[in-house]
Amino acid sequence: MKLRHLTAAAATALALALPLALAPSLLAQDKAGRDKGKPDRSETYQQLNLFADVLERIRGDYVEPPNEKDLIENAINGMLASLDPHSSYMNPKSFKDMQVQTRGEFGGLGIEVTMENGVVKVVSPIDETPAAKAGLMPGDLIVSLDGEPVMGLTLQEAVEKMRGRVDTTVKLGIRRVGKDPFDVTLTRAVIKVQSVRARLEGDVIYLRITSFTAQTTAGIEEAVAKYKKELGPKFKGVVLDMRNNPGGLLDQSISVSDAFLDKGEIVSTRARKAEDVQRWNAKPGDIAEGKPIVVLINGGSASASEIVAGALQDHGRAVVLGTRSFGKGSVQTIMPVTGGGAIRLTTALYFTPSGRSIQKEGIKPDIEVEQAKLEVQKPAERPREENLRGSITNPNRPPAKPDAAAPAKPAPGADGAKTEPGKTEPGKPDAAKADPAKAADPAEPPAAGAGDYQLARALDLIRGVALFGARN
Numbered sequence: 001m002k003l004r005h006l007t008a009a010a011a012t013a014l015a016l017a018l019p020l021a022l023a024p025s026l027l028a029q030d031k032a033g034r035d036k037g038k039p040d041r042s043e044t045y046q047q048l049n050l051f052a053d054v055l056e057r058i059r060g061d062y063v064e065p066p067n068e069k070d071l072i073e074n075a076i077n078g079m080l081a082s083l084d085p086h087s088s089y090m091n092p093k094s095f096k097d098m099q100v101q102t103r104g105e106f107g108g109l110g111i112e113v114t115m116e117n118g119v120v121k122v123v124s125p126i127d128e129t130p131a132a133k134a135g136l137m138p139g140d141l142i143v144s145l146d147g148e149p150v151m152g153l154t155l156q157e158a159v160e161k162m163r164g165r166v167d168t169t170v171k172l173g174i175r176r177v178g179k180d181p182f183d184v185t186l187t188r189a190v191i192k193v194q195s196v197r198a199r200l201e202g203d204v205i206y207l208r209i210t211s212f213t214a215q216t217t218a219g220i221e222e223a224v225a226k227y228k229k230e231l232g233p234k235f236k237g238v239v240l241d242m243r244n245n246p247g248g249l250l251d252q253s254i255s256v257s258d259a260f261l262d263k264g265e266i267v268s269t270r271a272r273k274a275e276d277v278q279r280w281n282a283k284p285g286d287i288a289e290g291k292p293i294v295v296l297i298n299g300g301s302a303s304a305s306e307i308v309a310g311a312l313q314d315h316g317r318a319v320v321l322g323t324r325s326f327g328k329g330s331v332q333t334i335m336p337v338t339g340g341g342a343i344r345l346t347t348a349l350y351f352t353p354s355g356r357s358i359q360k361e362g363i364k365p366d367i368e369v370e371q372a373k374l375e376v377q378k379p380a381e382r383p384r385e386e387n388l389r390g391s392i393t394n395p396n397r398p399p400a401k402p403d404a405a406a407p408a409k410p411a412p413g414a415d416g417a418k419t420e421p422g423k424t425e426p427g428k429p430d431a432a433k434a435d436p437a438k439a440a441d442p443a444e445p446p447a448a449g450a451g452d453y454q455l456a457r458a459l460d461l462i463r464g465v466a467l468f469g470a471r472n
Contacts, residue, residue, distance in 0.1 A: 051075070076343075077154045084346050085115045086332050088156050092340035097163075108163050109170070110191045111136060112211075112246030112302075114328075115155040119143050119175075123326060124244035124300030126193055127210045130186040137176065138244060138300030138326075144173030164188050198223030203234045204462050206455075208241040209256070212248030212304040217255040224259075224287045237292035237462035239455065240308070243322060247303025250331070257311040258282045260293060260318070266311045269331050269348040276348070292465040293318035294458040297363060298371070302326035309363045310352035320365045321458050329358025367461070372453040 055075075058066055073091060080087040090098060110129020113120045120142040125131035143150055145161045153161070162170055171185045196219030197208040205227045207220060228235055238260075247253075257266045261282035268279040295309050295318045306325050312318035331348040350358045385391050 074154075077156055080343060080345070081115075081154050084330065085155070086328070086330055086344065087346050088154070088344050090156070090342045090344060094156065094160070095334075095336075095340070095342045098334070098342075108188060108191055109186050110189070110193075111162070113142070113155070113159065115158075116141070118151045120150050120155065120158045123302055123328075124246045126191065126246070127197075127208070127244075128194075129191050130189050134184050134186055136172075136174070136184070138298070139177065141175040142172050143175050143181070144171075146171050147173075166190055195219055196223060198227065200227055200231070201239065201455075201459055203231060203236040204459055205231075205235070205238045206241065207238060209245055209305070211245055212252040212256070214249065214252070216248070216252045217259065220256055220259055221287060228289075235289075235291060236466040237294070238288050239294050239296065239458045239462065240312075240318070241296040241455070242301050242305040242309065243296050243298045243454070244300035245302070245305035246300070247305055247328065250304060250307070253304035253307040254280045257308050259285075259287050260312060261315060262286050264315050265353040267307045267353070268351045270351060271348040278348075292462045292469075294461055295320045296454055296458055297322045297325045297365060298454075299323055299326060301363070302328040306358050306363050307350060307352075310356065310358060313363065313366065314353040314356075319367060319461060320363060321367045321369055321461065322365050322454055323368060323370060324364050325358075325362035327358060327360045327362035329360070329362075367457075369454050369457050373451070 055071065058071065059068065073089060076089045080089055109131045110126040111131035112123040112126070114123055115121065122131075122136055122138055122140040122142065124138045125136045142158070145158065148161075150158055162172075164170065166188055169185050169187050171183055173181065173183055175181050193211055193213060195209060195211055195213045195216040197210070198219075199206050205224060207223060209216060209220070224238070240260075254266050262284050263282055266280045266282055268277060270277050293312065295312055297305065297309050297320060301309065301322075302325065306327075306329065309318075309320050309325065313320045329350045330346045331350060332344045333347040334342050334344055336342045352358065352363075
């Protein structure tokens with residue numbers, strides 16, 4: 001093979017795929033391989049020669065002196081981006097940012113994105129970040145950044161444009177199904193991801209996982225231990241909310257699944273070679289003590305969150321409720337390369353314990369529930385049996401005690417004040433306003449989940465299962 005006009009920059013690029021010093025020996029090996037019936041790779045070497053030739057022509061003849069480092073990085077990016085939406089090159093800065101992000105703190109807008117048909121697609125915003133507060137939703141398409149079209153940029157380039165110094169702004173052009181295109185301006189911030197948020201919903205432990213970072217499993221275990229102790233025998237179950245969870249660390253998704261499983265496979269990955277199959281199995285111990293679990297997912301639940309939902313669903317350990325998840329079932333391996341950067345390369349696919357591939361299929365809920373607005377409808381007032389004249393007294397009800405000491409009720413307006421229906425008398429506080437806790441129905445979940453229809457259904461399901469179990 002003849003490599004002409006080879007520059008230092010070209011040599012750097014080619015070193016990623018073909019060490020030049022070994023080219024003659026590789027060609028000899030290739031010839032030996034062809035003799036044994038293996039594929040002929042001489043065409044690959046010819047294409048590498050073409051790459052070096054094009055690079056040299058750009059260096060020598062382009063109208064302005066090019067930045068050779070950018071040329072090489074863009075060439076690598078293009079090569080990886082042609083494989084699938086999740087393979088990419090990270091320069092040293094991006095690689096460092098990624099390492100910081102998985103530790104749970106990073107700078108930016110707080111949005112997980114992918115590339116679709118040349119534009120950036122929102123997988124999900126992260127809770128309590130500029131993107132979430134601005135109302136960005138899974139499935140939104142980002143078509144421009146600061147007025148410049150996204151079309152033509154790689155995913156990495158688009159992400160770099162969305163990053164920047166804290167307190168600076170960036171304007172995103174958004175397309176959303178069913179709405180006219182609109183712009184939203186976000187202020188960049190330091191994103192501190194609290195991976196796990198927990199609270200009590202009455203007698204149920206509510207766990208919200210926003211993403212899978214190095215802190216996730218510890219946060220889950222700590223929250224469950226705390227609230228189990230607080231509830232004692234009243235503990236009825238767990239709601240595991242992974243809606244709009246874009247994923248994260250594989251090992252954390254495995255350990256979270258393991259926390260609720262006593263045994264069995266959690267997930268497997270299958271690579272190109274049959275011998276590279278990997279399986280992870282649960283160890284004994286269920287922090288929920290066998291109590292009912294409902295997992296909440298939606299179209300923004302991806303990757304690691306799909307692994308957890310699939311494992312608990314296949315083992316019958318949880319009921320999955322919500323809408324079909326995102327469907328990212330591929331494994332990306334981070335491989336450091338020359339110069340301090342790294343490549344994110346898709347190396348395998350995820351499979352649930354029953355052998356289902358998550359890729360493009362996602363996790364289908366056991367009970368499909370779309371998010372909806374819940375409103376209390378006041379029924380028309382109808383007479384009850386107790387209101388009918390001469391109705392028979394319930395034999396189990398104790399006889400009412402006569403209230404002889406009760407003062408006679410004054411006639412409306414007797415003291416000079418007019419009392420209208422639905423209003424309190426002057427000087428007398430409204431009982432509901434004076435003590436909301438007494439006025440509220442004790443069977444209702446706390447106000448934190450009052451407007452969340454999917455969560456309300458999950459709580460109803462857990463309480464129903466617990467009630468049925470107690471009666472049997």
